[in-house]
Amino acid sequence: xxxxxxxxxxxxxxxxxxxxxxxxxxxxxxxxxxxxxxxxxxxxxxxxxxxxxxxxxxxxxxxxxxxxxxxxxxxxxxxxxxxxxxxxxxxxxxxxxxxxxxxxxxxx
Amino acid sequence: xxxxxxxxxxxxxxxxxxxxxxxxxxxxxxxxxxxxxxxxxxxxxxxxxxxxxxxxxxxxxxxxxxxxxxxxxxxxxxxxxxxxxxxxxxxxxxxxxxxxxxxxxxxxxxxxxxxxxxx
Numbered sequence: 001x002x003x004x005x006x007x008x009x010x011x012x013x014x015x016x017x018x019x020x021x022x023x024x025x026x027x028x029x030x031x032x033x034x035x036x037x038x039x040x041x042x043x044x045x046x047x048x049x050x051x052x053x054x055x056x057x058x059x060x061x062x063x064x065x066x067x068x069x070x071x072x073x074x075x076x077x078x079x080x081x082x083x084x085x086x087x088x089x090x091x092x093x094x095x096x097x098x099x100x101x102x103x104x105x106x107x108x
Numbered sequence: 109x110x111x112x113x114x115x116x117x118x119x120x121x122x123x124x125x126x127x128x129x130x131x132x133x134x135x136x137x138x139x140x141x142x143x144x145x146x147x148x149x150x151x152x153x154x155x156x157x158x159x160x161x162x163x164x165x166x167x168x169x170x171x172x173x174x175x176x177x178x179x180x181x182x183x184x185x186x187x188x189x190x191x192x193x194x195x196x197x198x199x200x201x202x203x204x205x206x207x208x209x210x211x212x213x214x215x216x217x218x219x220x221x222x223x224x225x226x227x
Contacts, residue, residue: 088155088213090210096170099157
């Protein structure tokens with residue numbers, strides 16, 4: 001099955017840019033979606049189709065996808081951005097949803 | 109706006125069957141192109157896709173759980189269900205129901221329900 005690899009944690013100072021990566025074999029050929037999850041809450045979609053934002057998501061959240069890596073960028077990080085972030089794609093070979101292991105973003 | 113709400117026992121004994129229901133409002137579970145899915149998350153861990161049921165009633169489950177999982181639609185109640193047989197402690201998790209389409213993101217989630225497997 002298709003495997004997505006994320007770093008376990010990323011730390012960033014307020015006002016700086018957080019970079020969360022999601023690695024996968026030729027992931028650049030897939031559509032990548034990103035979710036934010038805060039403790040005790042369901043995931044919330046923050047970026048879809050590599051780089052689009054749902055309504056209500058700040059422009060500070062952006063994404064890119066090329067080659068074997070997709071990236072979620074959080075610019076001008078705020079304390080409220082501290083959360084777990086998961087990438088997700090559709091595995092065409094097994095025809096189902098696949099999640100990355102998640103990255104905990106800590107705001108210093 | 110679609111809303112999903114999970115319900116079911118919060119405690120299940122080992123070797124027994126876990127049964128959960130997801131009530132859907134704001135959308136019909138039949139006749140559309142949506143997939144109605146179950147996802148679970150053990151405490152402190154990542155998300156695991158369990159399986160889906162399509163509007164047609166076709167189901168597909170994670171191969172790692174396939175033999176224990178049943179997902180079904182209840183068209184009359186506009187809800188879908190999950191059963192997981194022969195549960196073990198490792199099945200303890202928050203279980204989410206959600207909606208998606210092939211290739212597209214999961215656009216709606218239930219709030220999640222904690223199921224603990226313990227005697």
